[in-house]
Amino acid sequence: MFGARTFDRYIGIDYSGAETAESSLKGLRVYLSEDSGEPLEVRYSDACGPSPRWYWSRREIAHWLADRLAEEKPTLVGIDHGFSFPIEYFKHHHLPLDWECFLMDFQWHWPTDEPFTYVDFVRDAVVGNGAARTGNRRWRRLTEMRSRGAKSVFHFDCQGTVAKSTHAGLPWLLYLRRKLGDRIHFWPFDGWEVPAGKSVLAEVYPALWNKRFPTSDRDPHQQDAYAVAAWMRESDQDGSLAGFFHPKLDDLELKIATIEGWILGIP
Numbered sequence: 514m515f516g517a518r519t520f521d522r523y524i525g526i527d528y529s530g531a532e533t534a535e536s537s538l539k540g541l542r543v544y545l546s547e548d549s550g551e552p553l554e555v556r557y558s559d560a561c562g563p564s565p566r567w568y569w570s571r572r573e574i575a576h577w578l579a580d581r582l583a584e585e586k587p588t589l590v591g592i593d594h595g596f597s598f599p600i601e602y603f604k605h606h607h608l609p610l611d612w613e614c615f616l617m618d619f620q621w622h623w624p625t626d627e628p629f630t631y632v633d634f635v636r637d638a639v640v641g642n643g644a645a646r647t648g649n650r651r652w653r654r655l656t657e658m659r660s661r662g663a664k665s666v667f668h669f670d671c672q673g674t675v676a677k678s679t680h681a682g683l684p685w686l687l688y689l690r691r692k693l694g695d696r697i698h699f700w701p702f703d704g705w706e707v708p709a710g711k712s713v714l715a716e717v718y719p720a721l722w723n724k725r726f727p728t729s730d731r732d733p734h735q736q737d738a739y740a741v742a743a744w745m746r747e748s749d750q751d752g753s754l755a756g757f758f759h760p761k762l763d764d765l766e767l768k769i770a771t772i773e774g775w776i777l778g779i780p
């Protein structure tokens with residue numbers, strides 16, 4: 514049975530940590546659903562004007578998102594990379610248990626949003642100071658342990674990982690945080706309860722849903738972004754989305770997940 518929706522717009526983003534923030538990448542895909550409409554791909558040239566380039570860059574997606582989220586239209590955005598690190602990382606590096614402080618500290622050591630900066634440049638000590646903020650691939654967030662197949666955000670150099678996209682994407686979360694302030698709710702760091710009428714940015718894991726929807730003629734990157742937008746719209750329409758904003762965790766787990774983050778869709 515369909516009820517009142519929480520959001521008017523749904524944006525699914527399949528992310529990529531390849532190359533630099535300026536690079537046009539096939540792995541960066543955006544699908545958008547307005548109201549109850551079918552999710553449609555938003556191409557760079559459609560969103561930003563005529564261009565010989567077909568694909569987005571990370572910088573362009575961040576700027577486009579900032580413009581969309583500044584509009585008076587409650588929007589749910591799901592992005593396919595980690596939004597934070599395991600609690601062991603905070604303890605190992607003696608960091609305060611504060612997500613915004615974490616983002617600032619991370620960007621200072623891993624400036625992957627700066628021009629012409631590859632994630633591997635930081636890993637290889639060409640720029641930044643990544644050696645001072647490393648993690649162990651055995652460290653996993655609670656949400657990763659609860660999901661099937663999700664790997665550690667520190668698990669580099671193997672297929673199906675989000676380590677590189679996470680290390681490339683975190684500085685752009687800080688950009689959006691600074692640009693939009695309290696106009697946007699970063700879930701669950703700003704609270705598990707989503708304020709009425711506010712846009713929300715959440716971490717997602719497309720593998721939860723990409724086989725649920727027919728692929729049509731979409732490639733794997735398109736299918737992942739499409740599935741995110743389609744699931745968020747469908748779940749909001751049938752009333753189940755609210756439950757996923759409140760996963761079944763005990764008090765200690767809730768405190769940990771408020772620092773580590775949570776994948777929307779993991780119950």
